[in-house]
Amino acid sequence: MFKSLVIPVYDVGDKMSDVRNVIIIGSGPAGYTAGLYAARAMLEPLMFAGYMSGGQLMLTSDIENFPGYPQGIGGPEMMMQLREQSERFGLEVQDRNVESVDLSQRPYKVSLEGEEYLTHSIIISTGAESIWLNAEGEAEQKGRGISTCATCDGAFFRDEEVLVIGGGDSACEEATFLTRFASKVTLVHRRDVFKASTIMYDRAANNEKIEIKTFRQIKKWLSDDNGLTGAVLEDPRDGSTEEISATGAFIAIGHKPITSFLGGQIETDEEGYIVHKKYTMTSVEGVFAAGDVVDTRYKQAITAAGMGCQAAMDAEKWLEEHVH
Ligand SMILES: Cc1cc2nc3c(=O)[nH]c(=O)nc-3n(C[C@H](O)[C@H](O)[C@H](O)COP(=O)(O)OP(=O)(O)OC[C@H]3O[C@@H](n4cnc5c(N)ncnc54)[C@H](O)[C@@H]3O)c2cc1C
Structure with missing residues (x-):
């Protein structure tokens, strides 16, 4: 049976009110779908969209296999729509790259450009790069x-x-x-x-x-x-x-999941893909992962989006049981 790591919880004093419920790292179909679900669950999620806002689909002109678009749709256009849809429900998006995370104590720390954000939970949806x-x-x-x-x-x-x-x-x-x-x-x-x-x-x-x-x-x-x-x-x-x-x-010589900013704090397989321990939860409690960063098999927009939904629902349940 999976037992998550027990992460010590620290009192961060007057900063406690700044602690986010959930930070989503990555803005592909997995990230935006997680953002949409988390926002609709009133978790006031914050997303760091990363160096390639919109993810891999920004590189493609025609998507013919995402349900709901009978005539197909351009990749950038679809990602703009996903962003608009999640922002409509309150997802806060910052087009910035996360440099590192500290998962040694809760609340977790997410660092970028000299700033530090505290969060109770994290959804990692940083995708994978084709080689x-x-x-x-x-x-x-x-x-x-x-x-x-x-x-x-x-x-x-x-x-x-x-x-x-x-x-x-x-x-x-x-x-x-x-x-x-x-x-x-x-x-x-x-x-x-x-x-x-x-x-x-x-x-x-x-x-x-x-x-x-x-x-x-x-x-x-x-x-x-x-x-x-x-x-x-x-x-x-x-x-x-x-x-x-x-x-x-x-x-077709392989993919490289984007996990280096995690500094080895989360279990991955030998190729670097994040491993799910229970549902979408990783080896660190309260840290979830979705999309191509865990997917060694399907690597499609629809499967990434589906997993993003699962990760947000898992995060919501975990927050309910462990934080609120
Ligand atoms: C050319 C091409 C065409 C494709 N066409 C199709 C298609 O027609 N249909 C289909 O279903 N699939 C298609 N795919 C596959 C599809 O794009 C992926 O399966 C899908 O985008 C995976 O979504 P994701 O959310 O997991 O990650 P991605 O889309 O890879 O998004 C990852 C996100 O993480 C962000 N990120 C990375 N590192 C950091 C960091 N340190 N801090 C913050 N953010 C970070 C990036 O900026 C990016 O926004 C195509 C892929 C490519 C390359």
């Missing part, structure tokens, strides 16, 4: 042909040729998924040994629309005025190169 190759020409083609999310962007490449880069489960799964749309998928891996499970690898290897190229890495992306046209592939063993044409490319 990019950073090959020549990549920055210009992000969102114009190069993506890190096949579920999100695969349907834009109907009857086109695409590349998938990587050798793990995600790369094999994304390659197989993309055969629903693309006329051909080339799976590019820099070694000949795949980290993917046998079943995932076999599924890709046995798919007649997928060609697997081992001992190849991206040396350079090729493009014209309309977007991506292909890549120069290099054999890492001898440096020889070849050109391949493709209008889409999906980099």
Whole structure:
């Protein structure tokens, strides 16, 4: 059975009235949904939106799989609407980055730019960053042909040729998924040994629309005025190169959850994802986490939003039982 860490509670004297019920760190779909629920529960939540206010969806032009938008919606537009909706119920948003937290005593401390905020509970929704190759020409083609999310962007490449880069489960799964749309998928891996499970690898290897190229890495992306046209592939063993044409490319070499500001005070798995102990509560009582920062599997706006709702409801219940 999960037993949370017992965190000593300190009397902060006349500062007690400044202690927030809940601080939400991160302003993606998880954060805003948590903010909406916490605000409607009259918790007067404070959000630090971070260096990328609105989160990952600010980088994408079309979202076709978030329920409620039959014609699809632009990422920035959807995030503006989510922000407006939560602010309408009283979420206070500050577009600032949290530098560190102190979870050694309650109320907890959240620090930024020389200021310290006290709070009874925290919801962490800082998301995860896709790992990019950073090959020549990549920055210009992000969102114009190069993506890190096949579920999100695969349907834009109907009857086109695409590349998938990587050798793990995600790369094999994304390659197989993309055969629903693309006329051909080339799976590019820099070694000949795949980290993917046998079943995932076999599924890709046995798919007649997928060609697997081992001992190849991206040396350079090729493009014209309309977007991506292909890549120069290099054999890492001898440096020889070849050109391949493709209008889409999906980099599937992993994600990095954003947790460094936590200074190791919360339990994570070996890849750095925050671990849920009971419902959305982390290894530290009163500290909850939601969205891609805990999600090793789905990484979608709707799943992040759903978890944000859960985290706010869990925080509300915890505050009721432990603070008020
Ligand atoms: C190009 C692209 C296209 C996508 N398209 C789709 C799609 O069509 N449909 C779909 O369902 N999903 C899509 N996704 C996935 C989706 O964006 C994510 O699953 C979702 O945004 C995760 O939400 P989140 O709230 O967990 O975190 P994020 O959206 O990653 O937000 C994290 C937030 O944390 C903040 N933050 C980080 N560090 C700090 C800090 N120290 N202090 C304060 N704040 C901090 C950031 O500023 C950011 O606001 C796409 C992703 C990408 C990259």
